[in-house]
Amino acid sequence: MDLGIAGRTAVVCASSKGLGFGCAKALADAGCRVVINGRNPDTLEAARVKLADSGADVVAVVADVGTASGRQALLGAANAVDILVNNNAGPPFRDFREIDHAALVAGVEGNMLTPIELVKSVIDGMAERGFGRIVNITSSSVKAPIAGLDLSSGARAGLTAFLAGVARTVADRNVTINHIMPGSFDTDRLRASLERTAWQRSVDVPIAVDQALQRIPAHRFGTAQEFGALCAFLCSAQAGYITGQSILIDGGAVNTTL
Numbered sequence: 001m002d003l004g005i006a007g008r009t010a011v012v013c014a015s016s017k018g019l020g021f022g023c024a025k026a027l028a029d030a031g032c033r034v035v036i037n038g039r040n041p042d043t044l045e046a047a048r049v050k051l052a053d054s055g056a057d058v059v060a061v062v063a064d065v066g067t068a069s070g071r072q073a074l075l076g077a078a079n080a081v082d083i084l085v086n087n088n089a090g091p092p093f094r095d096f097r098e099i100d101h102a103a104l105v106a107g108v109e110g111n112m113l114t115p116i117e118l119v120k121s122v123i124d125g126m127a128e129r130g131f132g133r134i135v136n137i138t139s140s141s142v143k144a145p146i147a148g149l150d151l152s153s154g155a156r157a158g159l160t161a162f163l164a165g166v167a168r169t170v171a172d173r174n175v176t177i178n179h180i181m182p183g184s185f186d187t188d189r190l191r192a193s194l195e196r197t198a199w200q201r202s203v204d205v206p207i208a209v210d211q212a213l214q215r216i217p218a219h220r221f222g223t224a225q226e227f228g229a230l231c232a233f234l235c236s237a238q239a240g241y242i243t244g245q246s247i248l249i250d251g252g253a254v255n256t257t258l
């Protein structure tokens with residue numbers, strides 16, 4: 001399917017691996033020029049080479065997206081941004097009683113304020129040019145609570161609510177803002193979290209993995225490719241009538257109809 005976005009410029013934050021990389025790859029496959037990003041230069045360079053080897057027009061920016069200078073570097077590499085995929089690391093799993101004030105603020109900074117700052121920077125240009133697609137990677141925990149990920153869920157729910165009104169102000173300019181809520185995807189982050197779960201339950205990692213798979217009706221983890229394909233569709237020309245929505249992609253794990 002031709003997504004109608006060849007030649008568009010996409011900034012994909014936090015995309016040297018995992019879900020962000022999946023989005024960058026799918027957008028590059030759709031013909032976008034992609035600006036990718038991460039803090040570790042070696043990981044980022046490996047991602048850049050992988051994309052370039054498959055024929056992508058790719059620019060890599062080593063930067064911390066959580067800083068104003070990092071965001072400036074990312075946007076500077078893009079000139080006019082047609083597509084923005086907001087992504088960042090999430091706060092660690094922790095009992096909420098143990099999260100001190102500074103960590104609370106850092107979580108809100110990372111998963112709510114950082115994406116909002118980027119939206120502020122790009123949205124007027126998108127509206128003026130009559131095309132814009134913004135996708136925020138949030139989490140299924142925005143919809144179905146996971147105790148221990150309270151800061152992550154709260155900051156991402158805040159982002160979702162904040163942008164709900166904003167989305168309606170630019171819908172008539174062919175600018176959309178949507179959110180993707182991943183369940184369990186096979187990334188380094190998931191593997192690290194399963195290792196921690198195994199340690200907490202004093203079981204071997206394969207047992208923790210199997211227990212996690214039993215809770216997913218699809219009995220498997222999602223792939224970054226599947227995630228990227230959904231992201232690319234939400235960024236497509238055809239998706240211009242979808243805005244202000246949060247889309248679950250979780251193999252059926254959240255037991256809900258709506």
Ligand SMILES: NC(=O)c1ccc[n+]([C@@H]2O[C@H](COP(=O)([O-])OP(=O)(O)OC[C@H]3O[C@@H](n4cnc5c(N)ncnc54)[C@H](OP(=O)(O)O)[C@@H]3O)[C@@H](O)[C@H]2O)c1
Nearest residue numbers: 014016017018019038039040064065089090184185187189
């Ligand atoms: N995987 C899942 O099952 C799942 C489920 C629900 C929600 N999520 C959320 O989805 C997001 C992505 O998760 P993932 O599984 O793809 O993680 P991942 O595999 O650990 O990849 C994270 C990526 O973000 C980059 N990154 C992290 N912090 C950054 C920063 N401050 N500035 C720039 N780049 C940064 C990392 O590179 P560097 O470390 O080199 O910077 C890496 O490229 C996270 O917010 C996570 O909480 C994931």
